[in-house]
Amino acid sequence: MTRRQILALLAVVGICIALYLTLYKFGVIGVLSCSIGSCETVNTSKWSMLLGLPIAAWGLGAYAALLVLAIVGGSESREESVPIAKVLVALAGFSVLFSAWLTYLELFVIHAICIWCVTSAALWVVIFGVCLADLRAVSRVSR
Amino acid sequence: MADKGVDGGRGRRPSVVKKQRGASPQRFYVVLALVVVAGGLFLVRAARAPKVRANVTTAPITPAQAEGYLMGNANAPVQIMEFADFECPACGNFAVITEPDVRNRIVNTGLASYRYFDFPLPMHKNTMAASNAAACAADQGKFWEMHDQLFRNQPEWNTEATDNPKKIFLGYVKAMGINTDTWEKCFDEQTHQSRIMANQAEGNRRKVQSTPTFVIGTRLIPGSMSYDVFKAYVDSAAKEAPAAAAAAAPATAKPDTTAKKPTTK
Numbered sequence: 001m002t003r004r005q006i007l008a009l010l011a012v013v014g015i016c017i018a019l020y021l022t023l024y025k026f027g028v029i030g031v032l033s034c035s036i037g038s039c040e041t042v043n044t045s046k047w048s049m050l051l052g053l054p055i056a057a058w059g060l061g062a063y064a065a066l067l068v069l070a071i072v073g074g075s076e077s078r079e080e081s082v083p084i085a086k087v088l089v090a091l092a093g094f095s096v097l098f099s100a101w102l103t104y105l106e107l108f109v110i111h112a113i114c115i116w117c118v119t120s121a122a123l124w125v126v127i128f129g130v131c132l133a134d135l136r137a138v139s140r141v142s143r
Numbered sequence: 144m145a146d147k148g149v150d151g152g153r154g155r156r157p158s159v160v161k162k163q164r165g166a167s168p169q170r171f172y173v174v175l176a177l178v179v180v181a182g183g184l185f186l187v188r189a190a191r192a193p194k195v196r197a198n199v200t201t202a203p204i205t206p207a208q209a210e211g212y213l214m215g216n217a218n219a220p221v222q223i224m225e226f227a228d229f230e231c232p233a234c235g236n237f238a239v240i241t242e243p244d245v246r247n248r249i250v251n252t253g254l255a256s257y258r259y260f261d262f263p264l265p266m267h268k269n270t271m272a273a274s275n276a277a278a279c280a281a282d283q284g285k286f287w288e289m290h291d292q293l294f295r296n297q298p299e300w301n302t303e304a305t306d307n308p309k310k311i312f313l314g315y316v317k318a319m320g321i322n323t324d325t326w327e328k329c330f331d332e333q334t335h336q337s338r339i340m341a342n343q344a345e346g347n348r349r350k351v352q353s354t355p356t357f358v359i360g361t362r363l364i365p366g367s368m369s370y371d372v373f374k375a376y377v378d379s380a381a382k383e384a385p386a387a388a389a390a391a392a393p394a395t396a397k398p399d400t401t402a403k404k405p406t407t408k
Contacts, residue, residue: 005171009178016182020189029189039371074171 003134004074007088010127011067017120018063021056042114047105055102059120062095066127085135092128099124201361208348209341211258212277212286214250221255221380224358226262226346229273229293230301234355237367238294244370255359255377259290260342262354268302271339276312278335279326280319288319 001009021043023029042048048055069091073084099121106113211224223245227234250257261274273293280289292315298304300311309330316326329335346356349363357364359373360380 001171001174005175008171009175012175012178012182016185019182020186023186023190033189 002074002079003130003137004070004079007070007127007130007134008067008074010123010130011063011070014063014120014123014127015060015067017116017123018056018060021116022054022060025054025056039114039116042106042110042112042117045110045112047102047110059095062091066091080138080141082135082138085131085138088131089128089135092124092131095124096121096128201363207258207260207345209260209338209345211260211342211345212281212290213256213258214246214287215256216253217256219250219253219256221360221377222358223249223255223257223377224260225257225355226260226342226349226351226357227355228262228264228267228270229277229290230267230270230297231264231354232297233367235294235297237355238291241368241370241373245373248370249374249377254381259286260345261339262343262346262351262356263339264354269300269305269308272308272312272330273300274339275330275333275335276309276316278338279329280316280321281335282329283321283325285319285321289315292319 020029024043025048043054043056050058066088069084069088072078073081073088078084099117102117103121106117207224225237227237245257249255261277263270263274277286277289277293280286293300296311296315300308305311312330313323313327316323349358351363351365353365355365355367357368357373357376359376360383362376362380364376
């Protein structure tokens with residue numbers, strides 16, 4: 001499996017998590033399955049909305065963008081495209097920073113941890129690692 | 144290593160060189176489809192899952208015939224009752240782990256009132272003494288402090304630990320700044336025995352069968368639970384509250400603050 005195929009798979013996993021939290025926020029899912037922490041405290045706090053949309057919906061958008069980039073960039077003709085690799089690194093880098101800020105809010109402002117949010121943050125760290133490896137590899141090839 | 148010179152710096156991309164291993168698109172799409180299906184099933188299951196627990200029963204709201212011990216505003220939109228035994232470990236878990244959040248985020252925000260009812264179980268030898276200790280502390284306005292001490296320190300005074308729990312309770316009483324003589328007289332004379340029995344009778348009347356059991360709005364929910372689950376019950380009771388409150392106590396109808404979630408923007 002190529003790096004970008006791996007990214008596409010990770011993006012789908014992320015989409016499921018973000019969709020789960022988004023559906024909860026829109027009232028489709030009644031109670032979050034949350035064995036550790038207080039998912040609901042986090043997801044009903046004032047920090048759970050940004051510009052009128054749930055944070056989870058923004059995450060959903062980011063994962064969807066990652067999926068599109070990974071699939072488009074994973075096609076044979078674009079497999080070694082450096083611009084796509086750069087956009088991937090930028091997207092993942094931004095998401096890692098954003099998730100870090102959200103995790104900071106959970107720990108020090110809301111004083112509650114949402115295990116799904118932390119999982120998503122960890123997922124972005126992994127995705128960022130794969131994106132960096134991808135950029136390094138394609139830069140080396142195209143040099 | 145031998146591959147290193149292949150691209151030769153000619154600026155042409157050696158597309159055959161760095162072909163990644165195992166890049167079969169078919170296999171990728173199969174795996175991708177599997178992940179999508181698994182995620183989809185998870186989401187469908189989550190959306191279809193019952194929003195409350197299965198063993199919950201619904202009963203009409205009837206005013207309690209015993210007073211219990213009140214925390215918060217008695218006229219709050221949602222009424223919560225807890226039937227518990229001071230010596231029961233599950234009650235202790237709830238009191239130590241979940242209840243602080245319930246107090247801060249539900250009771251102190253005015254969303255609900257909270258009443259504790261003694262439901263002493265016969266197999267716990269020291270629980271009646273604990274209920275008495277708490278009732279006597281209540282005389283001096285320290286019921287909840289004593290409640291917290293008792294639950295937090297169950298292993299110090301429970302059936303396994305001692306035959307003379309009073310000695311341990313006296314330690315708590317002193318630490319709390321309660322008048323020891325008054326408390327001791329009350330404890331020894333079992334002044335509040337009838338109050339405790341009335342609390343227990345309230346539980347029997349509501350068919351409580353295990354501890355802890357909660358009544359949240361119209362629902363009777365056995366068992367300890369996490370804050371999230373607890374909050375979900377309170378929220379659903381708050382939605383039903385205006386009608387129920389109007390039926391139960393028209394004279395004390397509250398302004399329409401019932402639908403407001405304190406932590407939601």
